[in-house]
Amino acid sequence: MSLLREKFQASFGLENIVGKSAKMQELFKLIHRIANSNSAVLINGESGTGKELIASALHNLSPRRNKNYVTINCATFPEGLLESEMFGHMKGSFTGAVCSKSGLFEVANGGSFFLDEIGEMPLSLQSKLLRVLENGTFRRVGGTTDIKVDVRIISATNMNITEAIAAGNFREDLYYRLNVVPITVPPLRERTSDIPLLLEHFLMRFSKKPRGISHEAMEIFMNYPWKGNVRELEHIVERIVLLSDREVITPEDMPDEILQNVRSLGNLPDINDETFDLEKLLEKIEKDYLMKALERSQGVKTEAAKILNLSFRSFRHRLQKYGLK
Ligand SMILES: Nc1ncnc2c1ncn2[C@@H]1O[C@H](COP(=O)(O)OP(=O)(O)OP(=O)(O)O)[C@@H](O)[C@H]1O
Ligand SMILES: [Mg+2]
Secondary structure, three states: OOHHHHHHHHHHEEOOEEOOOHHHHHHHHHHHHHOOOOOOEEEEOOOOOOHHHHHHHHHHOOOOOOOOEEEEEOOOOOHHHHHHHHHEEOOOOOOOOOOOEEOHHHHOOOOEEEEEOHHHOOHHHHHHHHHHHHHOEEOOEOOOOOEEOOOEEEEEEOOOHHHHHHOOOOOHHHHHHHOOEEEEOOOHHHOHHHHHHHHHHHHHHHOOOOOEEOHHHHHHHHHOOOOOHHHHHHHHHHHHHHHOOOOEEOHHHOOHHHHHHHHOHHHOOOOOOOOOOHHHHHHHHHHHHHHHHHHHOOOOHHHHHHHOOOOHHHHHHHHHHOOOO
């Protein structure tokens, strides 16, 4: 890692997590504050917001950092397999169990266990997990003796667990045990001030040479809704770097899906955005339409006024307001 990059990350990040928005700075403080504790943490946030990064930062900053950090994705295993992966099994406990095997809870002993997509955990396993959280013990599949472990549980989900509880798919008592410290990761569209920094971060990662971003391109990146959050931004930068050699990235280098989504008015900034400002937004919309109309009328103002269904006086007044000729 270059010196520049180290400095850059020291000022605007934690571990590999980049962010300078007030929301991310608050999150970094929270991570620091709870890294030393053994309390269970539940990380909630949309897909691609960085939940896995946060979970590993929690482990790396904790006194458990020299012990194992074990992860499992609860959505990728069928029920029976998930149980034996997590808790281990005894020889002969099911077809194919030719020898006894320790589970991930034993591997994680002394360290941290990250349970990703916890909302997908089957009910039958939820009670077994609850027991580990309550007294640190469990039994292997087919086992008769209790095994005791000391593991910090970090879990993550992008679903609304409260709804899962109401639907009878998630145990309320387990939720409270997992959610001792809740962490909510805000979607990227609510922390747009992180976008330039993330672009810079990924440009440095993917590009062999330094690259800049034109003003117009930045404007588009800032106004795109980023439904896939940081993951989507990461992939877009990777693609742009791969397909274009230019030193300064302009809208021409940007994929159509981004250009098209920004242009449509259906993607106005979210009201939760920290930089939300109705006055400015309305001015921007007005100005955009004035310009569009002028473009269509090839600069003929009376024509442009007609397109917008405005009187000529009103149209001229608005042009003056924005310093347009
Ligand atoms: N703040 C950030 N700074 C740098 N990289 C980030 C940041 N947030 C996310 N990333 C990167 O974005 C990608 C997605 O992050 P991650 O896998 O942690 O998301 P997630 O919340 O677990 O998503 P999912 O719910 O889909 O599993 C990763 O490559 C990660 O390194
Ligand atoms: Mg994830």
